[in-house]
Amino acid sequence: MEVCNCIEPQWPADELLMKYQYISDFFIAVAYFSIPLELIYFVKKSAVFPYRWVLVQFGAFIVLCGATHLINLWTFTTHSRTVALVMTTAKVLTAVVSCATALMLVHIIPDLLSVKTREMFLKNKAAELDREMGLIRTQEETGRHVRMLTHEIRSTLDRHTILKTTLVELGRTLALEECALWMPTRTGLELQLSYTLRHQHPVEYTVPIQLPVINQVFGTSRAVKISPNSPVARLRPVSGKYMLGEVVAVRVPLLHLSNFQINDWPELTTKRYALMVLMLPSDSARQWHVHELELVEVVADQVAVALSHAAILEESMRARDLLMEQNVALDLARREAETAIRARNDFLAVMNHEMRTPMHAIIALSSLLQETELTPEQRLMVETILKSSNLLATLMNDVLDLSRLEDGSLQLELGTFNLHTLFREVLNLIKPIAVVKKLPITLNLAPDLPEFVVGDEKRLTQIILNIVGNAVKFSKQGSIYVTALVTKSGTRAPDFFVVPTGSHFYLRVKVKDSGAGINPQDIPKLFTKFAQTQSLATRSSGGSGLGLAISKRFVNLMEGNIWIESDGLGKGCMAIFDVKLGISEQSNESKQSGIPKVPANPQHANFTGLKVLVMDENGVSRMVTKGLLVHLGCEVTTVSSSEECLQVVSHEHKVVFMDICLPGVENYQISLRIHEKFTKQRHQRPLLVALTGNTDKSTKDKCMSFGLDGVLLKPVSLDNMRDVLSDLLEHRVLYEAM
Amino acid sequence: MNAGIAQLQMQFRDYTISLYQQGFLDDQFTELKKLQDDGSPDFVAEVLLLFFEDCVKLIGNMARALDKSTGTVDFSQVGASVHQLKGSSSSVGAKRVKGLCVTFKEYCEAQNYEGCVRCLQQVDIEYKTLKTKLQDMFNLEKQIVQAGGVVPQVDID
Numbered sequence: 001m002e003v004c005n006c007i008e009p010q011w012p013a014d015e016l017l018m019k020y021q022y023i024s025d026f027f028i029a030v031a032y033f034s035i036p037l038e039l040i041y042f043v044k045k046s047a048v049f050p051y052r053w054v055l056v057q058f059g060a061f062i063v064l065c066g067a068t069h070l071i072n073l074w075t076f077t078t079h080s081r082t083v084a085l086v087m088t089t090a091k092v093l094t095a096v097v098s099c100a101t102a103l104m105l106v107h108i109i110p111d112l113l114s115v116k117t118r119e120m121f122l123k124n125k126a127a128e129l130d131r132e133m134g135l136i137r138t139q140e141e142t143g144r145h146v147r148m149l150t151h152e153i154r155s156t157l158d159r160h161t162i163l164k165t166t167l168v169e170l171g172r173t174l175a176l177e178e179c180a181l182w183m184p185t186r187t188g189l190e191l192q193l194s195y196t197l198r199h200q201h202p203v204e205y206t207v208p209i210q211l212p213v214i215n216q217v218f219g220t221s222r223a224v225k226i227s228p229n230s231p232v233a234r235l236r237p238v239s240g241k242y243m244l245g246e247v248v249a250v251r252v253p254l255l256h257l258s259n260f261q262i263n264d265w266p267e268l269t270t271k272r273y274a275l276m277v278l279m280l281p282s283d284s285a286r287q288w289h290v291h292e293l294e295l296v297e298v299v300a301d302q303v304a305v306a307l308s309h310a311a312i313l314e315e316s317m318r319a320r321d322l323l324m325e326q327n328v329a330l331d332l333a334r335r336e337a338e339t340a341i342r343a344r345n346d347f348l349a350v351m352n353h354e355m356r357t358p359m360h361a362i363i364a365l366s367s368l369l370q371e372t373e374l375t376p377e378q379r380l381m382v383e384t385i386l387k388s389s390n391l392l393a394t395l396m397n398d399v400l401d402l403s404r405l406e407d408g409s410l411q412l413e414l415g416t417f418n419l420h421t422l423f424r425e426v427l428n429l430i431k432p433i434a435v436v437k438k439l440p441i442t443l444n445l446a447p448d449l450p451e452f453v454v455g456d457e458k459r460l461t462q463i464i465l466n467i468v469g470n471a472v473k474f475s476k477q478g479s480i481y482v483t484a485l486v487t488k489s490g491t492r493a494p495d496f497f498v499v500p501t502g503s504h505f506y507l508r509v510k511v512k513d514s515g516a517g518i519n520p521q522d523i524p525k526l527f528t529k530f531a532q533t534q535s536l537a538t539r540s541s542g543g544s545g546l547g548l549a550i551s552k553r554f555v556n557l558m559e560g561n562i563w564i565e566s567d568g569l570g571k572g573c574m575a576i577f578d579v580k581l582g583i584s585e586q587s588n589e590s591k592q593s594g595i596p597k598v599p600a601n602p603q604h605a606n607f608t609g610l611k612v613l614v615m616d617e618n619g620v621s622r623m624v625t626k627g628l629l630v631h632l633g634c635e636v637t638t639v640s641s642s643e644e645c646l647q648v649v650s651h652e653h654k655v656v657f658m659d660i661c662l663p664g665v666e667n668y669q670i671s672l673r674i675h676e677k678f679t680k681q682r683h684q685r686p687l688l689v690a691l692t693g694n695t696d697k698s699t700k701d702k703c704m705s706f707g708l709d710g711v712l713l714k715p716v717s718l719d720n721m722r723d724v725l726s727d728l729l730e731h732r733v734l735y736e737a738m
Numbered sequence: 739m740n741a742g743i744a745q746l747q748m749q750f751r752d753y754t755i756s757l758y759q760q761g762f763l764d765d766q767f768t769e770l771k772k773l774q775d776d777g778s779p780d781f782v783a784e785v786l787l788l789f790f791e792d793c794v795k796l797i798g799n800m801a802r803a804l805d806k807s808t809g810t811v812d813f814s815q816v817g818a819s820v821h822q823l824k825g826s827s828s829s830v831g832a833k834r835v836k837g838l839c840v841t842f843k844e845y846c847e848a849q850n851y852e853g854c855v856r857c858l859q860q861v862d863i864e865y866k867t868l869k870t871k872l873q874d875m876f877n878l879e880k881q882i883v884q885a886g887g888v889v890p891q892v893d894i895d
Contacts, residue, residue, distance in 0.1 A: 620789045620826035627773040627781050659825075693828070715766045715828055718773065 018076050025069045032066025054108055057101045064094035142291045145173040150302045159310045163195050166303050170278060171197045174292055177245055177282060182232060182275040184209065184254070191232070191275055207231050213249075218273050223250040223293040223300075232277050245280030246288050250296050252276055253304040276300060352400045359396065362389045401550055412456040412557055416584045419453045419507070420445060423484060426464045434472050439480055441468070446485035450505065454582030459554045464509060466547045467575045471513035478514025478572065485510075487578060506560070506578050514572040523564055555579055607725055608633040611652050613686065615645040615670070616659035621714070625657060625691065628721050642670040649674060651684035655728060657712075660690045660703075668706035675707050687728055691716070743887035750878045754892045757875065762868055767831030786872060789830045793865045796823045800858050804851070816854060817846040823861070835864050 036059035043055060071087045149169040153162050167179040178198055182191040185206065191214065193205040207214070213230045226233060228244035251273040278296060280286050366386040374382060427443055434441050464482075471480050487508040518526070526548050555562040558579040566573035612634045616622035622638050629636045637653070639645045649656060656674065660667040671688050678685035689710040690703050703711045712724060757763050774781040796819045802808070803816045824839035838861050845853030879889050 618792075618822055618825045618829070620785065620792050621829035623785050623788055624770065624773075624829040627770075627778065627785065630778065631773045631775060693825070714825075715769065715831075717765075717769050 022073060022076060025072050029066045029070040029073075032062045032069065036062050054101075054104060057097065057104055061094070061097045061101045064090060064097050068094050138289075139291050142295045145169075146295050146298050146302075149173065149299055153299075153302055153306045154309075157310050157313045159307060159314075162303065162306045162310060166276075166299060167195055167197045170296070170299060174278065174280075174295070176278050176280060178277075178279040180232070180277045181252075182207065182277065184272050184274065188272065194274075214275060217249045217275060218251045221251065221297065223248045223296040225288060226277075228279070232275060233279065243283050245282045245284060245286065247277060247279045248288055248293065248296060249275055249277045250300045252300045252307075254307060276303075348400055352396065355396055356393070359389060359393045363393060398547070398550060412459065414454055414582070415457055416452055416454050417457040418451055419449065419484075419581075420451050422457065422461060423464070423482070426461055426468060427482070429465065430468050430472055433469075434480065437472065437475070439472060439475055439478065441472075441480045441482065444481065444483045446483075448486055449484055449507070450486075450583050452584035453507075454584050455558065455579070456554075460558075460579065460581075463551045463554050463577065463579075466551045467509070467511045467577070470547065471511050471515065471575065475513045475515030475572075480514075481510075481512045483510040483512075484508070503583050504580055505583060507581050508576065508578050510574055510576045512572065512574040517569045517571045518564065518566040518573050519569055520566060523566065526564060551577070610634045610654055610725070610729075612636055613645065613649055613653045613656040614638045614658075615640070615642065615656065616691070617641065618659065621659065624715070625659075628716065628718060629657075631718065632722060632725065634725075642667070642673075645670055646673055646677065649677065649686065651678070651681060651686075653686040655687045655689060655725070657689050657691055659714075660692045660699075668702060668708075671703075671706045671708050689724075689728070743882060743885045746878065746882045746885060747887060747890050750875070750882060751890055751892055753875055753878060757871060761833050761837075762871055764831045764833040766828065770831060783876065785830055789826055789832070790865065790869055792826050793823065793835075793861075796820075796826075797858065797862055797865070800854075800861075804854055804858060811851060811854075813846050813849045813854075817843060820846055832865070832868055835861060835868065838864055 039055055039059060043052070068087070068090045071083065071090050074083045075087060149166070152165045152169050156162055156165065163181055167181060170176065171179050176197070178196065180193060180197070181195040183194040184190070185192050189209055190206040191209050193207075211231065213226050214232065217224045217226065226247050226249045228234075228247045230247075232249065233247045252275070254272045254274055276296075280288065363386065366382055366389060369382050370379070370386065423443055423445060427441055430441060468480070468482060485508050487506045552562050555577050558581070560577060560579035562575070562577035564573055564575045610633070612629055614622060614625050614629065614636055616625060616638070617640055619640070622640065626636045626638050637648060639648050645656070645658065658667070658670060667690075671690075674688060675685065687709040688707065689712055690708050691712050691714050692699055693714050700711055710724070710728060712720075716724070758767075770782055770785060778784075799819045800816050803812050803819065820839050820842045824836055824843065827835040827839060838857060842854065842857035842861065845857055882889050
C-alpha cells in the first residue's frame with residue numbers, strides 16, 4: 001500500500017450531501033466576498049463614517065471567512081497537501097482576524113450606541129426650540145397688536161372715541177365675543193355699563209362698586225380671571241346651552257386733572273377706576289393665555305394715559321372758551337364805557353352851555369346893575385352877587401376843562417401869536433389886583449426869546465394867568481418876579497430832558513413870589529385836583545383847587561413839565577414850567593398892517609386855484625381876459641351880464657373883474673349891489689376891479705366912489721396882470737395901474 | 739429835411755414881421771400869443787375864430803342898422819355895435835380894424851351917414867383881409883409842425 005499524503009475523509013462522501021455542501025459553500029463565499037465590496041462601495045459614497053478601521057477589519061474578517069469557505073470546496077474530494085496547507089493558513093488567519101475584530105467591537109459598540117443617544121437628544125432639543133419659536137412668534141404678534149391698538153387709541157383725543165376704539169380693537173385682536181366697559185358714576189358708589197362691543201345701546205345697568213369681585217380686580221394692576229357668572233360679566237341673555245367662555249377683567253385708572261400737580265406725580269391714593277371686562281367666545285375651547293393677559297394689561301394702561309390726555313385737552317378747550325367769553329365781555333364793557341364817556345361829554349357840553357347861558361345873564365345884568373344908582377347896601381349885595389357868579393362861572397369852566405382833559409379828548413388849538421404881547425397882556429390882567437395888594441410885578445423877558453411862536457395861545461395864557469394869579473393870591477407882601485427864557489439844559493426832573501429841535505424850542509417861565517411859602521412835603525399834593533394846603537391863609541381865598549391841576553394837564557399836553565420849589569413856610573416859592581412851542585417862520589419880522597410894504601413881486605407869483613369872476617359883455621375880450629387869468633393859474637368863471645354876475649358871485653371868488661366900457665352909471669351899479677350882497681360878511685367880499693379903456697381921472701374917481709377896489713386899463717398885458725394880482729392880494733387896493 | 743424846416747421857419751418869421759410892420763397886428767396879438775401854453779394849445783386860434791364870428795355878426799348888425807329902407811337910421815345902435823367891435827378888435831390886436839372902428843365911432847356920434855357907410859365897407863374889407871393873412875400864417879405854422887420843426891418865437895421890437 002502506498003502512503004499518500006493526501007488526506008482522505010473519514011467516511012465515504014454521500015454524493016448528494018456533498019453536492020449541497022459544495023453549492024452552499026460556494027454561495028457563502030460569494031456572499032462573503034460581495035459584502036465587503038458593498039461596504040466599501042457605500043462607505044466611499046458617504047463621506048462620513050468614523051470607523052473605517054473597523055470596516056477594514058470586518059472586511060478582512062469576511063474575506064478570510066469567504067476564502068476559508070472557498071478553499072473548503074476543494075477539500076471535499078481528495079486533495080493534496082498544498083490545499084490542506086492553504087486551508088489551514090486561511091483558517092488560522094481567519095481565526096486571528098475574527099478574534100481581533102471581536103475584541104475591537106467591544107470597544108466600538110458602546111461608542112456607536114452613544115452616538116445614537118446623542119442623536120435622540122438633539123432631536124428633542126430641536127423639538128423644544130420649535131415650540132419656543134412658536135411662542136415668541138405669538139408674543140411678537142401680540143406686541144404688534146398692542147402697538148396698533150395703542151396707536152389707534154392715541155390717535156384721537158376724544159374720550160368716547162378712545163374707549164370705543166379700545167373695545168373694538170381688543171375684540172378684534174383677541175377674537176372676543178364681548179367687551180364691556182364699566183365707568184364709575186358721579187357718586188362713585190356704582191359702576192355703570194358705559195360701552196359694549198356688540199350691543200350698540202346698552203341698557204342703563206349699574207352695579208354697586210363694593211362687590212368682592214370688583215374689589216379684587218381693582219386691587220391689582222393685573223388682568224384677573226373672573227367667573228362668567230359674576231354680575232359684571234352677565235351681559236348677554238344667558239341660555240343654558242352654551243358653555244360660557246372665560247372672562248377676564250382689568251382695571252383702567254381714570255386720572256383726574258387735579259391729580260396732576262405741577263411738581264408732583266399723580267397721587268395714587270384716591271383713584272377712580274373703570275372696569276374693562278373681556279369675554280372669550282363661548283363654546284370654544286380657548287383659554288386665556290399669559291400673553292393675552294399681558295396684552296390686556298398693557299392696553300388698559302394705554303387707555304388710562306389716553307384718557308388723561310383727553311381730559312387735559314378738554315380742560316384747555318374749556319379754558320380757551322372761557323377766555324374768549326371774557327374777551328367778548330370785556331369788549332362789550334369797553335364799548336359801554338366809551339359810550340358812557342361820550343354820553344357824559346355830550347351831557348357836559350350841553351349842560352355847560354345850558355349852565356353858562358343863565359350864568360352869563362346873571363353876570364351881565366349884575367354888572368349892569370352895578371352901573372346904576374344904588375344904595376351902599378344894595379351895592380354890597382350886587383357886588384357879592386357878581387363875585388359869587390364869577391366864581392361859579394370859573395368853577396364851571398374849570399370842571400368842564402378838567403373832565404375834557406382827563407379823558408384825553410382835549411386837543412391843543414395851535415396858532416401863531418406874539419409871545420411878548422401875551423406876557424404883557426397877562427400882566428395887565430393881574431396888575432389891578434397886585435396894585436391893590438401893593439405887590440409889584442416885574443416881567444423879565446430873555447433877549448433870545450422869539451417873538452412869534454406857534455402854540456395854543458389861549459391855554460398858555462390860562463397857565464401863566466393861573467400861576468401868576470396864585471403867586472399874587474398867596475402873597476401878602478413883597479414882590480413878584482416873572483421870568484421867561486429859552487431853555488436848553490436839563491431840568492430838575494431827571495427823566496425829562498429838553499432837546500430843542502429844529503423849529504421848536506422850550507419856553508421856561510419862572511414865577512417867584514415872596515409869600516407864605518409851601519411846606520416841601522405838601523408840594524406833591526399841589527397838583528392833585530381839589531386839594532388845597534389847609535393853612536388858614538389859603539382857606540379864605542377862593543378857588544376850587546383845580547387851577548394847578550388844569551395847568552399841569554395843559555403843560556403836559558404841550559409836552560412840558562411844571563413844578564414848584566419852595567424853601568419852606570414863610571420863605572416864598574417859585575413856580576417853574578417848561579412848554580414846547582414852535583417857532584413861527586415870520587418870527588422877528590414886524591408885521592404891522594399900517595406900514596405900506598414894498599411889493600416884492602416874485603417873478604412867478606403863484607395864483608393857483610385863485611377863484612376869480614370875469615364879467616364882460618364882449619365875448620372876445622371876455623375870452624382874452626379869461627385866457628390871461630387861466631394862464632396865471634386862476635380858476636376863472638365868466639359871466640356876460642351884471643345880473644348873471646350878481647347871481648354867480650360868492651365868497652369863494654377873491655376878485656371880480658368887470659368890464660366897464662360904456663359911459664354912464666349903469667355898470668357901476670353892479671359894484672354897489674355886490675357891496676350890498678356882502679354887507680354881512682364884509683371880509684368875504686371879493687375885490688372888485690374895473691377893466692376900462694378910459695384913462696381919465698373922472699373914470700377913476702367914479703370907480704372909487706362906487707366902491708371899486710381898483711381900475712385897470714384895457715388891454716392888459718400878461719406881466720401887468722400878474723403884478724396887479726399880486727398887489728391886489730397884498731394890499732386889497734389898487735389904484736396905481738393907470 | 740432840416741433845410742426845409744429852416745426855410746419854413748424863415749418864411750414864417752418874415753411873414754409875421756411883415757404883418758406887424760404893415761399894421762395888421764399890434765402888441766396885443768403878441769400878448770395873446772403869450773397866453774398859449776400846454777393847457778390851452780389852440781388858444782389863439784380859438785380867440786381869432788370867435789373874433790371873426792363876432793365881426794360877421796356885428797357887421798351884419800351894422801348893415802341892418804344902416805339900412806335906410808327899414809326907416810330911420812338908429813345911430814346909437816350902430817354906435818353900440820361899433821363899440822363892441824372896437825373892444826373885440828383891441829382885445830385880439832387887430833390894429834387896423836380897431837383904427838377903423840375909432841373913425842367909425844366918430845362918424846356915428848356925428849351921425850354922418852355916408853361916413854358910416856364908408857367905414858362899414860372898409861371894416862368889412864379889412865377884417866376879411868386880416869382873416870386871409872392870419873390863415874396863411876397858421877398854414878405856415880402847420881407846415882412847420884408837420885415837418886417836425888418848432889414854431890419860432892417872433893420878437894417884435
